[in-house]
Amino acid sequence: MKRSLQRGYVLALSLFMLVPTMAIGDDAAVKRRLDEVCTILSGGPVLYESIFTAEFLKQVPPAKLTMLAGQLAGDAGPCTGMRIVERRSGYQVSAEATTKNGYTIPVLLTIEMQAPYRIAGLFLRPPVKAVASLESLRKEFETLPGRVSFHAVNLGGGVNICSLAPSEQLPIGSTFKLYVLGELVRSIRKKERNWTDVVKLDSAWRSLPSGRLHTWPHGSPLTLHSLATMMISESDNTATDALIRLLGPNRISQQMSAMGHDRPDLNLPFVTTLQAFKLKYADASTGKRFAAAGSDERNVILRQIDTSITYDSITPATEPVLSDKVEWFASTADLCRAMDWFRADAVMQKDFSALDILGVNPGIQNAKVWKHVGFKGGSEPGVINLTYLLEHPNGSWYGISGTWSNPNGTVEEMRFVGLLERAVQLLEK
Secondary structure, eight states: OOBOOOSOSSOOOOOSOOOSSOOTTHHHHHHHHHHHHHHHHTTOOOOHHHHBOHHHHHHSOHHHHHHHHHHHHHHHOSEEEEEEEEEOSSSEEEEEEEETTSEEEEEEEEEOSSTTOOEEEEEEOOOEEOOSSHHHHHHHHHTSSSEEEEEEEETTTTEEEEEESTTOOEEOGGGGHHHHHHHHHHHHHTTSOOTTOEEEOOGGGOOOSSSSGGGSOTTOEEEHHHHHHHHHHSOOHHHHHHHHHHHOHHHHHHHHHHTTOSOGGGGOSOOOHHHHHHHHHTOHHHHHHHHHSOHHHHHHHHHHHHHHSOGGGOOOOSSOSSTTTSSOEEOHHHHHHHHHHHHHHHHHHTOOHHHHHHTSSOSSTTGGGSSEEEEEEEEETTEEEEEEEEEOTTSOEEEEEEEEEOTTSOOOHHHHHHHHHHHHHHHHO
């Protein structure tokens, strides 16, 4: 709910046009800058002003870059070398930093087109543990505190590839938005709505970030396709609440069953993101009462807080608050079945709009290795989930989902993202 987990941990700032050919002399400049990034990841001394453009440092000051680099290298260890994975142009490369503790850190580097070829863009992904198999990866998941679920499945044959507690119902953060998208697709298939239908944004739907629509004016016209795309690709909470209100929470609850959810009753009544924010971060006593109540009483509570708790009284926390009580719940097996529902629907209806929406922000660096990558993730303090739909070049389809819930502590998002990215890498082979 809090954020979408679809971007790297170091901000990218790319201010220069890319060219398709490798200019003479640029190769040495790229390698030199990659070595300097390795030094930064190792905590070594560098003169930032001579390495990065002024425009970059305005967006990512040296102190912030040093802090973020330290976070990346915390578990991974210092950088021991750089390997170029793909040359995207004479001035941009995809690379991997290898580390002392057996990790790789994906790097996207962009340099200036002229001397002194300073770094104009830098994008660092979470460290990926260099384990050799999914079974070894499963053992890594088992070391995490709290409750962890992981599921990797070949969707074509329904063959379970690797799992850890795949049926355990855990909080999933913003990944619940898959079910909102599913109900929108169902309503379109039944000709109740169209992707091109235009709705006017209602200020009553305004939620908190992530997303941008909470800042847009009342009455702004948006198509259902636009709302759905912002909900999935940016995890826009206001777009999500608009769709929940338009489609109806009861309909979404019913759609969860159709998409293969084993325990949709855990999500009754189906709350909006704003209602969840209010229950968690505005009135904890009401949140606890909601968590302990039955469905009828919960509906009463939701009607009360819709009017009694104001938007401005919400103060999000950095520590877990009812993260395993007031949430949206699903198992990783449920989420893989949900992704498979989108795949089967697209093939049957010959309409790939939902798959295209799921693929706008694929959540992995080298997405083009796959024919298609669909992704939704979500987090809040104490919760993280990442769920993928993957089409291999050989025609096979895979689902991967991982959830980590730790209501009494924190979840190391960077570490978990790296583990899931490694799972995707292992299925590439």
